[in-house]
Amino acid sequence: SAPTTYSYLEVSEPRPGVGQVTLSRPKALNALSTPLITELNSVLQSLSTSPTIGAIILTGSPKAFAAGADIKEMAPLTFSSAYTNSFIESWSDLTTTVKKPILAAVSGYALGGGCELALMCDLIYCTTGATFGQPEIKLGTVPGAGGSQRLTRAVGKSKAMELILTGKFFSGEEAEKWGVAARAFATHEELMASVLDTAETIASYSKVAVMAAKEVVNKSQDLALRDGVEYERRVFHSLFGSEDQKIGMKAFAEKQKPEWKHK
Numbered sequence: 407s408a409p410t411t412y413s414y415l416e417v418s419e420p421r422p423g424v425g426q427v428t429l430s431r432p433k434a435l436n437a438l439s440t441p442l443i444t445e446l447n448s449v450l451q452s453l454s455t456s457p458t459i460g461a462i463i464l465t466g467s468p469k470a471f472a473a474g475a476d477i478k479e480m481a482p483l484t485f486s487s488a489y490t491n492s493f494i495e496s497w498s499d500l501t502t503t504v505k506k507p508i509l510a511a512v513s514g515y516a517l518g519g520g521c522e523l524a525l526m527c528d529l530i531y532c533t534t535g536a537t538f539g540q541p542e543i544k545l546g547t548v549p550g551a552g553g554s555q556r557l558t559r560a561v562g563k564s565k566a567m568e569l570i571l572t573g574k575f576f577s578g579e580e581a582e583k584w585g586v587a588a589r590a591f592a593t594h595e596e597l598m599a600s601v602l603d604t605a606e607t608i609a610s611y612s613k614v615a616v617m618a619a620k621e622v623v624n625k626s627q628d629l630a631l632r633d634g635v636e637y638e639r640r641v642f643h644s645l646f647g648s649e650d651q652k653i654g655m656k657a658f659a660e661k662q663k664p665e666w667k668h669k
């Protein structure tokens with residue numbers, strides 16, 4: 407199909423099976439406007455259904471992952487218009503419609519909606535100098551795209567309260583220490599090299615297993631432990647019905663490299 411061009415995104419396939427989406431609205435530090443989110447949802451949908459893509463990287467520039475929802479767009483909104491038009495609801499489509507792993511690579515600012523967008527991804531890698539925060543309190547409002555829920559699950563209630571009630575920023579180094587980010591790197595270049603390696607590794611596995619793994623881990627955020635363990639066991643049992651489970655275990659027994667049917 408003809409390549410699609412975007413106004414606020416760059417899209418590439420930097421490694422086999424890896425789709426990279428780079429937020430590119432440099433004049434506004436990648437502030438997340440409705441047109442940007444519409445493009446993001448559209449490209450994530452097409453990467454998610456692409457037969458050749460196994461993992462997705464979402465990143466920004468060295469200066470900003472995203473400095474928040476677009477404050478200038480939000481300033482004039484009324485309760486009635488926000489409520490009746492379900493403002494922001496589509497921003498979390500990526501958590502419900504994208505079944506392949508999304509890795510956030512965060513350098514620079516990840517504030518407000520930018521921090522929430524990173525938290526919606528399946529894992530975060532960042533630079534130690536990245537700047538995270540939920541500063542909505544300073545604008546007279548509260549996080550609106552899941553920040554109060556996902557940050558609290560990541561760092562615990564007391565620290566989340568402190569961050570959300572003060573609006574204080576935290577560094578990439580702290581994000582790693584507190585478990586918000588899986589890893590932090592000294593430079594943007596090291597960050598990108600590492601996130602590409604991880605995404606390529608994920609994309610080299612069976613898609614069936616990868617998508618099931620994402621699904622069961624994410625269930626841990628929604629379900630009580632007993633229900634989650636039961637859910638996991640059901641999915642595990644169901645994978646005995648997949649070709650790739652047979653291929654993977656046979657290859658192990660024969661000391662061969664598995665050739666996945668659904669890669």
Ligand code: CO8
Pocket residue numbers: 433434435437438473474475476477478494497515517518519520522523541542545548549550551
């Ligand atoms: N919205 C709109 N424009 C922005 C935003 C934003 N969030 N952030 C930066 N910009 C614009 C600035 O207005 C400026 O534009 P201009 O040149 O036309 O004046 C340009 O980007 C560059 O910014 P600065 O000159 O301010 O750059 P500095 O390096 O001096 O400062 C900061 C960088 C500290 C990041 C600063 O820009 C800042 O504080 N930005 C706002 C951060 C913030 O409060 N974010 C939270 C927004 S509220 C929110 O996200 C609610 C979430 C609701 C749900 C979202 C769903 C995903």
